[in-house]
Amino acid sequence: MSDPYPARSSALPDREDKRSFLQKLAEFIHPGPDSRAELIETLAEAENNDVIGAESRVMLEGVLRMADQTAGDVMVAATRMDCLSIDAPYEALLHQVIDTAHSRFPVYEGEKENIIGILLAKDLLKLQRAPELNLRALLRPAVFVPESKGLNDLLREFRGNRNHLAIVIDEFGRVAGLITIEDVLEQIVGEIEDEFDIAEDEGDIFGLADRTYRVSGDTPIERVNEAFGVHITSSDPEDAFDTIGGLISHEMGHVPKRGEHLALAGLNFVVLHNKGGAVRWFKVSPVQDADLTG
Incomplete structure (x- = not known):
């Protein structure tokens, strides 16, 4: 009488393992990552060993981290x-x-x-x-x-x-x-640059051909004061701001739009570009030489 319950091996033969002995040994000695954190560490090691480039590592890490992010996190x-x-x-x-x-x-x-x-x-x-x-x-x-x-x-x-x-x-x-x-894509590849974007390592204050300056909205107020030899402070001594964009938005009572301007400490700040609801770039010039039409 035949066995009503044949052995699994006879009905479903084992899938052929094509890995070499050395591959099996390597995986036994150095098992793969068991968590996302370990996988990110593995990517860092791959970059250090010149297996992947720095930009590739950053993008791959962005893909991994994006799995935990929601629309509310980046909106x-x-x-x-x-x-x-x-x-x-x-x-x-x-x-x-x-x-x-x-x-x-x-x-x-x-x-x-x-x-x-x-x-x-x-x-x-x-x-x-x-x-x-x-x-x-x-x-x-x-x-x-x-x-x-x-x-x-x-x-x-x-x-x-x-x-x-x-x-x-x-x-x-x-x-x-x-x-x-x-x-969403910026969570993977980093900020997508446009014609107003300049690499962070190139600074945040730039001289222009018309003898005015382009100043990033997130430039520290102390740096603006040092660069232009002025002393910019809030009209309310109790308010403390770190960036020139934050201070100017506070002084104007709203996030200024392109073309709006404000004079502070003898300098005229004209909004050149907004991005994400914040001022990205100002055009700065002495008040006496300022083009108040923006």
Whole structure:
């Protein structure tokens, strides 16, 4: 009588192990990493042994760390979002688009919490050519994601639905901020540079051809004072600020937009570029020589 329960080996032969004896021995002596932290340490060792380059290691570590991050960790907060009103006249919309220099804008109706769609800056050209068009017809659907949305899943959705911007909502369904595909990718490759970005090791204050200066918004106030021979302080002695961008935003009562300016300690600071709801670059010149039109 045949065995009703044949041995597993006779029904399912073992998969052939093609590893060499030396490979098996190496894995026994030096087992692979058992955790993400160990894997990151392994990547560092690989860089030290010239197996991978420094940039490759940084990107691989970014991929690993991104697995633990959510949309809420890297979003632009709602208070720093540049939104457009559906009821604003064309000239006002165009002015805001030019000043902020974004390519996509959330559009709201009534209150800023009521996001009704996304406007691509280039679509405003259609209104200029055909003023009879309704702005609503140009809006793209807004994508809403929870703060807890994992960046891995979000990146997959960005690639799948070809959206580059999503509105982040909190647990109560209120707008918490926005996140773009660039925000996600920067967690892997580092900050994606644009025409205003300069390598950190090249400094934060630069002389320009017109005898003015470009100053990074995150430049320490002490460095600005030393470089220009001035003494910049807050109008309120009880307030302490580390960066020139933070101090100027406080003095103006809001994060200044491109073209806005403020005079401090005999210097005129004109906003050149905003990024992520903060001033990235100022143009600085003595007040007597300043072009107050920005």
